Amino acid sequence: METVDFKTPSQSLVIMNELVLPNDTNYFGNLMGGRLMYWMDVASGIASGKHTNLPGMTVSVDNLSFKYPIKLGNNVHLEAKATRAFNTSLEIHIKVWGEDLLQQTKYLSNEAYFTFVALDEHRRPKKIPAIQPETDEEIEQYNGALRRRQLRLLQAGKLNIEDAKELLELFKTK
Template identity: 65%
Template sequence: MNAKKVSDSINHMNELVLPNDTNTFGNLMGGRLMYWMDIAAAYCASKHCNTPVVTASVDNISFKNPIKLGHYVHIEAKVTRAFNTSMEIHLKVWGEDTLHQFKYESNEAYFTFVSLDPNDRPRTVPEVIPETEAEKELYDGALRRRQLRLILGGKMKPDDATELKALFNGKG
């Protein structure tokens, strides 16, 4: 299985915010945005491993700025790191007011996807090759984020999280 560059599976998705996508304040509903983010991330993960994938987890999604009715949503999804059968996908979201020619950051999040074999069992995924400094930074932090997810999900004991412990002990 050959390793792949981050750029090999990056995905850009765009949507127009229509009335059915908004709440009573005229803002894009958070659930609709999360739905679109899940689609963008799934496509990215599937493209990386060339298999069907399922969402395993979604990290904290913080909303920095609301996206208004009539604005465009731009979602960028990229694989930050691959583990054995899972991949971490980083998503960044921007809103765009085309009338005033203004683009603004809305939010970002990390999703984890698992690759599946024909029997719907986890399957090994290709490694990720980070090339840019930003990609290397996301790659390096992915192991700490994974350990935190595993601790919060009850799948790892805090004492076993060596990367997180090193971070708090000044060695990370």
């Protein structure tokens, strides 16, 4: 079987929709954050699998922003795709919209970055294809992914500040 050196972000695109039912809501009739995070993990996990053709494990979630609540009866529209692949891990960006189908409105509710590690049949990390961004937005996300990765590694104590060169560039004064 021929190996693929790279894939495009669009090859990992996952679009998922869920209906907010009573069991998904809190006291205020809003979608519970934990339920949304579950759906986000599912969508981003599928995107990871589409890129790697391997099972993966969630390693981290960052920048999860709750902008607007999603109400009972609304549709939850999730879009996830890979932004950048590293040796055995990859970053997935996911956006979530709420849709009130009766009022015909759609609004950005949440977004986040999930990191997955691809695993072989022995559950060990395995090398994955690189990502070749195509659009301006994909290039911007690809470039930013290295800085986000360095920040995650710094926070986890797995990287020294002097080795976070791309991240440090943001703070240099001219």
